[in-house]
Amino acid sequence: MLGPSGCGKTTLLNLIAGLATPTRGRIAFEGALADPRQPFTAVVFQEFALFPWRTVTGNVAFGLEMLRLPARAAQERARECIRLVGLEGFETKYPHQLSGGMKQRVSMARALAVDPIMLLMDEPLSALDAQTRTLLQGELVKLWAATNKSFFHVTHNIEEAVFLAHRIVVLSRRPGRIREIVTVDIPHPRDEHVRALPRFGETVDHCWSLIRDEARAALLEPESAGPSVIAEPGLPAGRL
Amino acid sequence: MDEPLHPVPDRSRLLRLRQHPWLSVAGMAALVLTWEAASRAGLMPRLFLPAPSACAVRAWELIANGQLAEHLVASLRRILAGYALGSVTGIAVGIGTGFFSRFRALGLPVIAATYPIPKIAILPLLILWLGIGEPPKIAVIAIGVFFPLAINTHAGIVACDPTLLRAGVSFGASRWDLVRKVLLPAALPMIFAGLRLGAGISLLLVVSAELIAADSGLGFLILNAADLLQTEDLMVGLATLSLLGIAFNAGLSWLERRIVRWR
Numbered sequence: 001m002l003g004p005s006g007c008g009k010t011t012l013l014n015l016i017a018g019l020a021t022p023t024r025g026r027i028a029f030e031g032a033l034a035d036p037r038q039p040f041t042a043v044v045f046q047e048f049a050l051f052p053w054r055t056v057t058g059n060v061a062f063g064l065e066m067l068r069l070p071a072r073a074a075q076e077r078a079r080e081c082i083r084l085v086g087l088e089g090f091e092t093k094y095p096h097q098l099s100g101g102m103k104q105r106v107s108m109a110r111a112l113a114v115d116p117i118m119l120l121m122d123e124p125l126s127a128l129d130a131q132t133r134t135l136l137q138g139e140l141v142k143l144w145a146a147t148n149k150s151f152f153h154v155t156h157n158i159e160e161a162v163f164l165a166h167r168i169v170v171l172s173r174r175p176g177r178i179r180e181i182v183t184v185d186i187p188h189p190r191d192e193h194v195r196a197l198p199r200f201g202e203t204v205d206h207c208w209s210l211i212r213d214e215a216r217a218a219l220l221e222p223e224s225a226g227p228s229v230i231a232e233p234g235l236p237a238g239r240l
Numbered sequence: 241m242d243e244p245l246h247p248v249p250d251r252s253r254l255l256r257l258r259q260h261p262w263l264s265v266a267g268m269a270a271l272v273l274t275w276e277a278a279s280r281a282g283l284m285p286r287l288f289l290p291a292p293s294a295c296a297v298r299a300w301e302l303i304a305n306g307q308l309a310e311h312l313v314a315s316l317r318r319i320l321a322g323y324a325l326g327s328v329t330g331i332a333v334g335i336g337t338g339f340f341s342r343f344r345a346l347g348l349p350v351i352a353a354t355y356p357i358p359k360i361a362i363l364p365l366l367i368l369w370l371g372i373g374e375p376p377k378i379a380v381i382a383i384g385v386f387f388p389l390a391i392n393t394h395a396g397i398v399a400c401d402p403t404l405l406r407a408g409v410s411f412g413a414s415r416w417d418l419v420r421k422v423l424l425p426a427a428l429p430m431i432f433a434g435l436r437l438g439a440g441i442s443l444l445l446v447v448s449a450e451l452i453a454a455d456s457g458l459g460f461l462i463l464n465a466a467d468l469l470q471t472e473d474l475m476v477g478l479a480t481l482s483l484l485g486i487a488f489n490a491g492l493s494w495l496e497r498r499i500v501r502w503r
Contacts, residue, residue, distance in 0.1 A: 017410050039412065049407035053425040053502045062421070063411035094502045114411065 001154045002161040002207060003171030003179075004215040009154045011176075013122050016152065017043050029117060037067065041152075042111035046123040048103040050095040056082060056106050057091045063114035081109040084146065086139070101132040105139075112147060121153040125160065137163050138192060145189050158207045162200060163190065170210045173218065179210050290472045298472035299479065307461075312480060314456035318374065318449070319442045322381025327438055330386040331431060334393025339415075339423055351390060359384040359441075360448045367453065377449040384445045385438035392434030396427025429503070432496045439488040443481060458484075 001009050014020035015027055018041075029040050042063060050059050057078050064074035082091060085105040095103055104124055111119055121140075125133045137160055144151055144164075155161050161168045168182040184203055186194050194200055272292050278284055279291035286294070302308040336343035337351070359380055366376035400423050408422040450459025458477050465473035 019406055019410060041410075043407070043410045045403055045407060047403050049401075049403040051404060051407075051422070051425070053428075053500075062408075065421075066408075066411045066413050066417060096502065110411075 001152065001169050001171065002158065002211070003156065003176070004173050004211050005156065005218045006221075007171040007173035007214070008176030009156070009171060010122055013043070013120050013152065013154050016118075017041050017120050019043075039063075039067075039114050039116045041118050041120050042114050042116040043120045043122060044104070044107050044111050044124045046126050048095070048100075048107045048127070050103055050106055050110075052095050055092050055094055056087060056098070059095070059106050060109045060113050063110055067114060077113055078109075081113045082106075084112065085109045085143070099132075100128045101136055104128065104136065108143065112143075112149075116149070118150040118152055121151060123154055123156070126155070126157070133160075140164060141188070141190050158204050158211075159195070161207065162186075162203045163195065168207060170207060172211075173214050182207060182210075287469060287471060290475060295472050295475040295479070299476045302473070302476055308476065308480065311456055311458050311461045311477075312484075314454075314460075315446050315450065315458045315484075318377045318381060318457065319446050321374075322378045322445070323385050323438060323442045325378065326382035326385025326442075327389045327435060329382070330389025330434070330438075331393045333386070334390040334427075334431075335397060335419060335424070337390070338394040338397030338427070339419060351387070355387050355391075359445055360452075363449060363452060372453050377446065377454070380449050381442050381445045384441040388437035388441065389431065389434040392430045392437070393427055396430025397423045399430070400426035428500050429496075432492065432500065435492055436489060439492060440485065443485055443488070447481065 001012065003009050011020060015022055051062065054062065057075065060078040060081055061074045064077055069077070079091065082088060085108050087102065087105055087109065090098065090102065095106070098106065104127075107124070125136055128136065140151070140153075141164060151164075153161075153164055162184055165184050166188075168184060170179040170182060171177065172179040182203065186197065186199055186203075275289075276291050276293060279286060279289060279294075290298075299308070333347060333351075337347040338344070362383060363376060363380045366379045370376045370379060404422055404426060405418065408418050413421065446457065447459035447462070450457035451463050454460045458480055462474050462477040465471070465477065
């Protein structure tokens, strides 16, 4: 899901996660459920949203506790997912002892642990420095291949979208509508080298041409300076 | 390169915080020594300001004959009972007003209306209700400790990072899960700040209550000593209160380090 600031990318993700109420219509997953307790979604947040008082294992096990998994099974499953994101040896560390890239891996492990039908990635790499970001893009591709899950990835970074996605839904702002669905014609599994392909650059250019004018318009509107200002009729805000 | 060099001024001195541990020790020593010297030289009437050495001797006597321990235990009992009662109810109410909208609507006005009352002013009413024994003293301490804990717990919960709440909710947490596993741990640093404030208030109130109506406790020791012009005894009482406050804080710091390990 690609779009300029303020187009409603994150709002849409919140709707799918059940963290916001749709003003109209409804959101549903289609098909028979193998396990009625399997969560539809799990979210990886831009700000990591790790519980600072829990260790890496404790954070990864959080969702499993909410599923009322027995403590032992939860620990085991958590360890499995920690291995999957390459954080072995950091199980007993607290978030403040980890780098940004590692924190986001913990967050990914936490989301994977509950085995959701779809993973919702809310600009998961935006808070990271450029180099860490590039590395984690590569790891996301591997993680996707290893888990074979649907990833719903929100970003405003065009290269990231082209590198990761099969299909890029480009949104427009005011109103937030689908501008175009771009199919990325680069075979998977992808690695670093695809960035050098002519196809890659062409797709990036095409996506940029779709959002350039609106991104420029957004620049001139101080109140929509960043994605964080998207109005979310959020549950916590209402309650606190 | 014959151009003149212009050194960059080093302005970092203003940004550094230097430590002077010896100055602290020397300052304390100088204070006590000056006091001792002034007292011995007769600059102060000993009846009003006895020398530190005389106070130390008297302290030793009061420790040896068990009087100090007796008063200390009497005060500590009241403090601990009132502190436990006040902090538990304060935290519970703070969680209520912090997270549950109806509880907040009901609780906040009551807290706002009663908080400004100096707690010692409630003591006569409490004596009227509860008699002149231990209950009103414990109650006044509990009330005094209740407010900083209710207010700090409330503030800690309200200040909880909303993203953490969203994360909790997104994994299907129930209301009770959120309280136990997200809000309460998030509020812990604020709760500890409240516990510290409460500790100071509990000392203040135990002494006040004992000054008004008691035949035991550090407040009674101090008042009685003043009535009998036993200024050394009075000083020993004050010093004990100082040590008690320091011990209280040290204990809380220790507890906080053990519980809030993630910082």
